[in-house]
Amino acid sequence: MSALKNDRFLRALLRQPVDVTPVWMMRQAGRYLPEYRQTRARAGDFMALCKNPELACEVTLQPLDRFPLDAAILFSDILTIPDAMGLGLRFEQGEGPVFDRPVRSAADVKKLFVPDPEGELKYVMDAVRTIRRELNGRVPLIGFSGSPWTLATYMVEGGGSKDFAQVKAMMFDRPDLMHKLLDTVARSVTSYLNAQIAAGAQAVQIFDTWGGALTPRDYKEFSLRYMAQIVAGLTREAEGRRVPVILFTKGGGQWVEEMAATGCDAVGLDWTVDIGAVRRRVGAKVALQGNMDPSVLYASPARIRAEVETILASYGKGSGHVFNLGHGIHQHVAPEHAAAFVSAVHELSPKYHA
């Protein structure tokens, strides 16, 4: 593999000195880019795009060709694992993901298995290998997975949900079953992320989109516990470098101490917390990633720049900050606004690393 030309992102995650604050955007390869919409139309549907390594590579690189981002992230979906478990994933127009065979009973849970990352999920590893080759050392490649709790919400509900009626009913009334399900998913995620690392992912992020829908007690028991199990099972070195692990729980700002205690290298933050205040709590243990409100990108470039400065100043001097949005970039954002965001981070941050 070719030598890494820009390793700011990896260095910041390990709180090692950097020249400028590195930046990437969650969902940076996505619908706000016209070139993405073109490739997706060529692929047919969304899962066809995920399952085609050449096209997945193409959309992964698109934002890097537009913006001087400091990391690439594998283009894929968090639902690849339950899909590989045979739940029958479809994406319905306007409805989001749907599983034809949701997990509702003890028998359903018993049927779940750990998919072979180089078997059912080989298309993901092929995408990782293709992207690494095409990146050619430009920036590091991030691998990722959904958290067990987040995947469980889709698996049990059979799709997206507002109130999590089915999955919470199972969690409250059949905690034994829920733990069995989560353990199988956690072992699947561990194997999946280790395979991504073996295929070339240089950092990994676990997306816990729905952990924030839980009480503090339930979060620790049903979400964080399984992320900790994954962190403990991950390969932490590859190609002679440490492979950093980032945990991101949307709405998890109050639990950052507990998240840091899992042994992860960095915690992702949404915009509902002040990053400087969080750094004072856990900055000696982990790096922080975030945390601009993605809707700031609807404002003018001047206002975007001002918000970037506010967040940089809040984090303060020194390494350990990876700039990002607090959630995925919204589909109606103008690409020029994303450009203004990325350059603001690079232009305004050197003084914090002098």
Next chain:
Amino acid sequence: MSALKNDRFLRALLRQPVDVTPVWMMRQAGRYLPEYRQTRARAGDFMALCKNPELACEVTLQPLDRFPLDAAILFSDILTIPDAMGLGLRFEQGEGPVFDRPVRSAADVKKLFVPDPEGELKYVMDAVRTIRRELNGRVPLIGFSGSPWTLATYMVEGGGSKDFAQVKAMMFDRPDLMHKLLDTVARSVTSYLNAQIAAGAQAVQIFDTWGGALTPRDYKEFSLRYMAQIVAGLTREAEGRRVPVILFTKGGGQWVEEMAATGCDAVGLDWTVDIGAVRRRVGAKVALQGNMDPSVLYASPARIRAEVETILASYGKGSGHVFNLGHGIHQHVAPEHAAAFVSAVHELSPKYHA
């Protein structure tokens, strides 16, 4: 007006001794009740139901006839104020509220006015008077309003939203305009709630459903500030009793100190915080209302009872706790589960007041 037979709710809000922990449910008059669905069908559509004082009274009382709740809450909608401002409110099937004339420009903001609570909004005051008469002192009646920020999101977006593109763009790029809008809404809410109190509301709650979508800085500047302005302008005594004010920001658990500092009597909590931990932070200043995950009502009555016990134990001994859900009751909950919840609170709480 007839003497109040059950004043636990008002006493707990003022942290005065009670025999058992009082309980009510946000959205207790709602679609999970078959009798509500019948009345609504008779009314025609949702706003017709809100605008008919006799039918609004009927649905307000329905949950009280089923469950021994300790408070009634006016049946109405938070969007009555922008509707009275002439924005043209409609409820579209499956789409939620829609405003035909959203507020997008300086000219639109300039046209806004403080509606006359006994003029355009007289139907609400008539409902309050009718309900008070029909309650006949059974339990206290809660009046309510949306928070200025929450109302602004609907007024600017023209309906519900996921990413608040329009309202946040205005907030970020035209803070002057946003402040003018919020000030007009805050003056409207103050006048509206004072009229509800004059008409017979014995406590009032401000629902800040979308304050949690803001950064800490923006929350203080664009949501909390206007709730504080309202609290400062409210009539705090009527019929020889204090009229308690409850502030509820969904996702606002980290800002409870600042909320308490507004001078409100109680803060409502969603289920993402531990109520005992919050009590240790602010229990000497305000009462707390909450905070069971509404999805616990999808679980078995035994599990519901166990969760009630956990929350009672977390709050601990002494007054200052009004039991509630952390958000409105979901429409697919079985009424028997709501019954199990209410009786669990009454049956399990006496030991905390001995």
